[in-house]
Amino acid sequence: MHVEFLGIPRERAGLSEVELDAATLGEVLTVLSARFPALRELIPAGALHASVAASLNGDLFVSDPSTPLTSADRLILLSADAGG
Amino acid sequence: MAFGYHGRYLRIDVSTGHAEHVPLRGELLRQYIGGSGLGTRLLIDENAATADPVSPQAPIVFAFSPLVGTPLTTSAKFAVVCRSPLTELINDALAGSGFAIAAKACGCDAVVVVGRAREWSVLIIEDGAAHLEPAEDLRGDTCSVAEGKLRAKLGPQYRIATIGPGGERGVRFATISHDGRHAGRGGTGAVLGSKNIKAIAVRGTHQCEWAHPHELIELSRDLSERSFGPATAKYRELGTATNLLTLNRFGALPTRNFQRATFDQASRFAPAALGAAHARVRASCVACTIGCEHLYAVDGAPVRAEYESLFALGSLCGVGDTTAVLRASRLCDELGIDTISAGGTIAFAMECVERGILGERWLTFGSGDAVLKAIELIGRREGIGDLLADGSRRAAMVLGHGSMAFAPQVKGLEIPGYEPRALQTMALGFAVGARGADHNRSGAYEVDFSDKVDRRHATVDSVRHAIDTEDRAALMDSLILCKFLRGVFTDFYAESAELLQAVTGWDVTAGELRDTARRIIAGKREFNLRAGWTPQEDTLPERFLNRPLPDDPAAVLTAEGLRELVTEYHRQRGWATGE
Numbered sequence: 001m002h003v004e005f006l007g008i009p010r011e012r013a014g015l016s017e018v019e020l021d022a023a024t025l026g027e028v029l030t031v032l033s034a035r036f037p038a039l040r041e042l043i044p045a046g047a048l049h050a051s052v053a054a055s056l057n058g059d060l061f062v063s064d065p066s067t068p069l070t071s072a073d074r075l076i077l078l079s080a081d082a083g084g
Numbered sequence: 085m086a087f088g089y090h091g092r093y094l095r096i097d098v099s100t101g102h103a104e105h106v107p108l109r110g111e112l113l114r115q116y117i118g119g120s121g122l123g124t125r126l127l128i129d130e131n132a133a134t135a136d137p138v139s140p141q142a143p144i145v146f147a148f149s150p151l152v153g154t155p156l157t158t159s160a161k162f163a164v165v166c167r168s169p170l171t172e173l174i175n176d177a178l179a180g181s182g183f184a185i186a187a188k189a190c191g192c193d194a195v196v197v198v199g200r201a202r203e204w205s206v207l208i209i210e211d212g213a214a215h216l217e218p219a220e221d222l223r224g225d226t227c228s229v230a231e232g233k234l235r236a237k238l239g240p241q242y243r244i245a246t247i248g249p250g251g252e253r254g255v256r257f258a259t260i261s262h263d264g265r266h267a268g269r270g271g272t273g274a275v276l277g278s279k280n281i282k283a284i285a286v287r288g289t290h291q292c293e294w295a296h297p298h299e300l301i302e303l304s305r306d307l308s309e310r311s312f313g314p315a316t317a318k319y320r321e322l323g324t325a326t327n328l329l330t331l332n333r334f335g336a337l338p339t340r341n342f343q344r345a346t347f348d349q350a351s352r353f354a355p356a357a358l359g360a361a362h363a364r365v366r367a368s369c370v371a372c373t374i375g376c377e378h379l380y381a382v383d384g385a386p387v388r389a390e391y392e393s394l395f396a397l398g399s400l401c402g403v404g405d406t407t408a409v410l411r412a413s414r415l416c417d418e419l420g421i422d423t424i425s426a427g428g429t430i431a432f433a434m435e436c437v438e439r440g441i442l443g444e445r446w447l448t449f450g451s452g453d454a455v456l457k458a459i460e461l462i463g464r465r466e467g468i469g470d471l472l473a474d475g476s477r478r479a480a481m482v483l484g485h486g487s488m489a490f491a492p493q494v495k496g497l498e499i500p501g502y503e504p505r506a507l508q509t510m511a512l513g514f515a516v517g518a519r520g521a522d523h524n525r526s527g528a529y530e531v532d533f534s535d536k537v538d539r540r541h542a543t544v545d546s547v548r549h550a551i552d553t554e555d556r557a558a559l560m561d562s563l564i565l566c567k568f569l570r571g572v573f574t575d576f577y578a579e580s581a582e583l584l585q586a587v588t589g590w591d592v593t594a595g596e597l598r599d600t601a602r603r604i605i606a607g608k609r610e611f612n613l614r615a616g617w618t619p620q621e622d623t624l625p626e627r628f629l630n631r632p633l634p635d636d637p638a639a640v641l642t643a644e645g646l647r648e649l650v651t652e653y654h655r656q657r658g659w660a661t662g663e
Contacts (some may be wrong), residue, residue, distance in 0.1 A: 006330045008317045043313055051314045051571055053533050058334055061535040079318040081571055082330050082533045 005081030026065030087151030099199030120150025123165025175270030189288030248420025295589030315571030323378030349404025396427025408452025489593030
């Protein structure tokens with residue numbers, strides 16, 4: 001599946017997108033924590049920090065680690081406070 | 085006297101130069117706290133709702149708060165509250181930095197200015213004594229030049245708030261500027277300018293005592309430490325400019341006067357791209373540990389790059405030239421006009437030209453030069469600028485031909501950078517806002533960017549979330565704390581109660597502060613009712629209703645759907661909808 005980064009998640013990951021294999025949101029976060037240590041601050045205890053949001057395909061936002069994902073999904077990780 | 089307060093405000097009639105201290109009851113202070121809340125109450129008590137906003141009778145309130153002058157991070161802020169010449173409803177605009185501390189040190193919790201000076205003047209307040217000095221030599225000066233001249237003349241211990249040429253000439257969205265920041269929305273600068281006041285300079289030595297200073301210092305230290313964490317990282321490391329890419333990715337970036345919601349040149353405005361093209365430095369308000377300001381060099385001088393300015397003067401006008409947009413932002417700051425209303429009104433005029441309603445052929449989408457020229461004309465009220473200086477709603481009234489349908493405003497205030505069809509909880513927040521379409525009094529975009537709602541299909545369940553963000557904003561604007569801190573609180577009301585307890589000694593609770601927030605919102609509504617507001621004004625322009633976004637067919641907001649949301653909002657607020 002495809003993961004996009006925006007805002008601080010992009011700063012921490014050091015790139016704008018990545019491909020990985022995962023069946024749930026929790027698995028995505030685990031893989032990202034292992035691959036990008038700088039992201040761990042945003043993924044405490046395997047869940048999203050309140051300052052980070054995750055959108056599935058640009059539609060609904062998800063936060064439950066058990067949320068199922070498919071290989072065709074695009075997950076967008078972004079700074080939650082999108083305003084200014 | 086109560087801790088954290090002086091227990092009085094300074095009322096100055098600049099027609100006569102008479103100044104008097106007016107007592108503030110402890111009960112009233114506890115009910116409205118300070119900032120927007122206190123300013124709203126004072127404005128109601130001054131019977132401002134029916135006074136022409138730019139008449140001598142109209143008061144303008146500078147309100148401080150019990151937290152001003154404490155070591156609490158981001159607390160150096162003040163609210164300017166008046167009847168807006170743009171909306172003719174209540175308007176509260178906030179700005180940060182040393183003016184708040186120095187003005188409160190004059191020995192008052194607010195300054196109320198009425199009247200009209202006989203000649204252009206500087207209002208000088210020193211330790212509670214006020215007098216006027218001639219300001220003829222400052223006429224036409226930009227905000228920063230006027231502030232610099234006054235500081236050189238009066239001394240560095242003074243803190244100075246000024247208007248620019250926009251305020252002098254009555255631009256209905258003129259700002260009041262201090263230290264490069266602006267009480268930006270709704271035309272506060274035009275109100276001060278109508279009083280022939282070019283600037284207010286303050287200096288004082290009166291410090292308030294705190295009820296529990298040791299506890300306050302501990303709380304301040306803890307809040308500062310938390311303010312260095314991930315909850316504020318976006319503001320500190322990237323600045324709000326980063327929002328532009330995010331909103332573009334979600335099809336929510338207003339483009340070409342809200343005709344589209346994605347901008348093909350958005351990537352140019354990403355912080356990394358801006359930093360590659362323009363040298364970057366960071367800055368912060370006085371007494372702030374976040375440091376959200378990211379300034380980018382253009383023509384050898386730094387320019388603040390905030391999301392709202394970049395969107396309004398960039399994508400909304402179809403301009404992708406970052407140098408032109410930063411120059412336009414700086415020009416607005418120097419003229420002392422609101423970047424959101426300037427960009428919104430110019431984008432509206434561009435669409436009028438595109439549709440053949442307006443004959444200014446040079447005013448075309450995508451032209452940075454046109455945006456700069458239009459801003460200059462607005463600031464001088466020359467040519468088409470005279471019409472645009474009145475904002476998009478009044479311009480649409482004059483231009484006709486159905487242009488009101490796409491004038492990007494609610495109640496006269498131009499819409500900030502969030503496409504309502506793609507962010508429908510925010511759409512509700514815009515529709516019901518007391519000062520018009522506004523992202524600082526309703527933070528409902530946060531709800532749209534969460535798993536609480538479906539951002540493109542708002543239901544009545546969205547209403548309580550919208551109310552919650554509005555209540556929190558009302559309290560933050562009255563305490564006053566910067567909204568960029570909001571993410572560091574785990575229980576905002578309980579923690580706010582702790583802060584207030586330490587400063588004031590009140591046995592205030594989270595529940596009381598929730599009631600306080602609602603009282604402040606109700607106060608704004610009370611003012612608006614007196615000013616002639618009707619519930620029918622709680623809506624959006626026709627453009628946003630019943631038609632999908634061209635680049636996102638799933639994003640449709642029906643007129644009926646919005647009406648249901650607004651009705652439910654009124655019901656949950658306890659307001660009769662027909663009132």
